[in-house]
Amino acid sequence: MTANLLDFDLDGLAAFCERLGEKRFRATQLFRWIHQKGATDFTQMTDLAKSLREKLSGSAHIQGPKVVSRHDSADGTIKWLFDVGAGDVIETVFIPETDRGTLCISSQAGCAVGCRFCSTGHQGFSRNLTTGEIISQLWFAEHFLRQQLGRDERIISNVVMMGMGEPLQNYSQLVPALKIMLDDHGYGLSRRRVTVSTSGVVPMIDRLAKDCPVALAVSLHAPEDALRDNLVPLNKKYPIAELLEACTRYQSSAPRDFITFEYCMLDGVNDQPEHARQLVSLVQAHGQQGLSCKFNLIPFNPFPASGLKRSDMPQVTAFAKILMDAGIVTTVRKTRGDDIDAACGQLAGDVQDRTGVDQRMAAQRQGMLGGIKVVVAKGMGV
Ligand code: SAH
Ligand code: SF4
Numbered sequence: 316m317t318a319n320l321l322d323f324d325l326d327g328l329a330a331f332c333e334r335l336g337e338k339r340f341r342a343t344q345l346f347r348w349i350h351q352k353g354a355t356d357f358t359q360m361t362d363l364a365k366s367l368r369e370k371l372s373g374s375a376h377i378q379g380p381k382v383v384s385r386h387d388s389a390d391g392t393i394k395w396l397f398d399v400g401a402g403d404v405i406e407t408v409f410i411p412e413t414d415r416g417t418l419c420i421s422s423q424a425g426c427a428v429g430c431r432f433c434s435t436g437h438q439g440f441s442r443n444l445t446t447g448e449i450i451s452q453l454w455f456a457e458h459f460l461r462q463q464l465g466r467d468e469r470i471i472s473n474v475v476m477m478g479m480g481e482p483l484q485n486y487s488q489l490v491p492a493l494k495i496m497l498d499d500h501g502y503g504l505s506r507r508r509v510t511v512s513t514s515g516v517v518p519m520i521d522r523l524a525k526d527c528p529v530a531l532a533v534s535l536h537a538p539e540d541a542l543r544d545n546l547v548p549l550n551k552k553y554p555i556a557e558l559l560e561a562c563t564r565y566q567s568s569a570p571r572d573f574i575t576f577e578y579c580m581l582d583g584v585n586d587q588p589e590h591a592r593q594l595v596s597l598v599q600a601h602g603q604q605g606l607s608c609k610f611n612l613i614p615f616n617p618f619p620a621s622g623l624k625r626s627d628m629p630q631v632t633a634f635a636k637i638l639m640d641a642g643i644v645t646t647v648r649k650t651r652g653d654d655i656d657a658a659c660g661q662l663a664g665d666v667q668d669r670t671g672v673d674q675r676m677a678a679q680r681q682g683m684l685g686g687i688k689v690v691v692a693k694g695m696g697v
Contacts, residue, residue: 318375320349321447321454324491325498335370343500349377350450350501353458380451392652395456399424399448403441405479407452409460409471410651416460417473420452422489423480428514428549432536432579434618435479443485449492452478453502473508477532481549482511483519493527506530507572517553520561524568531565532575532611533558537585538593546585559601566606573644574608579615580626580634591637598643609644610635616650 323331329342344363348354355377357368380397383404387393393409403424410417426433427440453474460470474496476482482489489511495501496509511523512532520531535555537543543550553561562574578594580586598608612635615625626634631647638645 317373319378319447320345320375321377321379321451322445322491324446324494325500326494327491331375335367335374337367337370341367345371346498346500350454350495350498353454353461355379378447378451379455380448382455386652386655388652388655390651390654392655393456394652394655395452397452397455399444401441405444405448405452407456407478408652409456415472416470417475418453418456418471419475419477420449421478421480422449422476422482422485426480427484428481428547430514430534430536430547432546432581432615432621432623434616434621437618437620443488444480446488446491446495449488450495453496457502469502471502472504473510474504475510475512475532477510477512481514481516483513483516483523486519486522490523490526493529497527497529506569510575512577514547514549515553515558515561516549517557517561520565524565528565528569530572530575531562532577533562534579535576535594536579536581538590538597542585542590546581555597559597559606560604562608563601563604563606574606576608576610577613578610579613580631581615582624582626582630584623586626586630586634588633588637591634595638595641595643599641609646610638611646611648613648614650616656 318331320328320331325342325346328346329339332339332342332345341363345360348360348363352359354360357363357371357375360368363371380395380399383396383398385393385395391411395407396404397407399405405421405424407421408419410419421444423443424441425438426435428436429439430436453471457469457471461467464470476489493509493511496504497506506528507530510530510532512534513520514534523529523531534547535543535558536546537550538555540550540554543555550558566572566574578585594610598606612631614631615623617623617625635645635647
């Protein structure tokens with residue numbers, strides 16, 4: 316088996332070239348051919364010596380993702396499904412806006428965290444993606460779009476690790492992929508335009524701060540532990556107080572940045588005024604330790620197996636107002652690509668039904684909703 320060069324960040328490629336007896340600057344040239352020009356064929360790389368091109372043909376290849384399908388939304392959003400082998404399918408979504416182009420990338424096939432409101436979580440975990448499988452989503456989308464639009468300059472300006480999977484549970488493969496995104500010889504994206512979204516893997520938040528401090532989004536979804544334990548099971552391991560302390564530490568390595576808290580609005584579960592007030596107290600307590608943050612309220616994308624409902628707009632607006640009146644920057648995420656299910660593992664979920672996790676969750680749901688009812692009733696003073 317020859318090496319897939321998409322698996323290497325620039326340091327990795329330099330080490331590979333050294334093993335072939337080549338100097339580091341050759342790796343830089345090769346890296347630019349791969350990521351800036353989207354080349355797959357060594358014979359195209361005319362500024363590399365013929366002898367090197369021949370060595371590369373014998374020992375390496377550039378293998379992008381295998382497209383299963385493409386879905387184009389009326390609003391310009393594009394969703395691809397990629398086959399990563401053994402029946403696993405992942406998804407990547409491109410969201411064009413007037414001032415930016417955002418690509419939403421997957422980090423795992425499935426996810427082990429098992430959040431109740433997430434269709435990827437309901438599919439269970441299959442495997443970690445390799446660095447090559449992570450970066451090839453950007454490599455493919457960027458060069459596909461350039462070709463389609465007949466443009467030669469950068470189209471994707473922002474990357475969010477918000478597709479399938481928990482990126483910080485695939486840390487060793489994630490970090491080289493992030494480095495390729497940031498590398499001036501790769502995609503040259505600014506640190507603030509690459510966002511890692513996490514359900515809260517505390518030790519890895521600390522490592523990311525040291526290794527590659529990109530923008531951080533934390534999926535909070537609840538203001539207190541009992542409710543968060545139910546919605547995001549990882550909370551039992553890393554409860555809210557520890558998570559917010561990790562966020563404060565993260566910020567000390569990137570002081571001018573905000574942490575974004577994502578909050579999926581679930582009707583009657585976590586969307587009551589009392590929950591918003593609890594969030595305000597939480598942020599104010601941690602704010603004193605120097606945490607600056609903003610909230611992104613996400614309208615829930617319903618799917619039948621979840622047994623949950625999207626909060627209605629007046630509820631979301633009222634919730635946002637409580638946060639904003641307390642001086643917390645709050646946005647409500649626009650739903651994009653609704654007509655192609657371009658959110659959160661939905662289409663890939665239709666393609667495959669893994670391991671009976673759905674049935675297990677359905678069995679637990681009764682208990683979960685019971686638990687939530689108690690919490691809400693307490694909070695509301697009912
Ligand atoms: N595992 C990471 C990143 C992938 S999920 C994380 O949890 O942060 C990306 C975002 O989509 C998270 O904020 C997640 O909570 C949210 N999400 C998952 N399922 C959703 C759904 N059905 N509707 C709306 N948002 C959802
Ligand atoms: Fe995994 Fe994120 Fe989905 Fe939770 S929300 S199951 S962490 S992908």
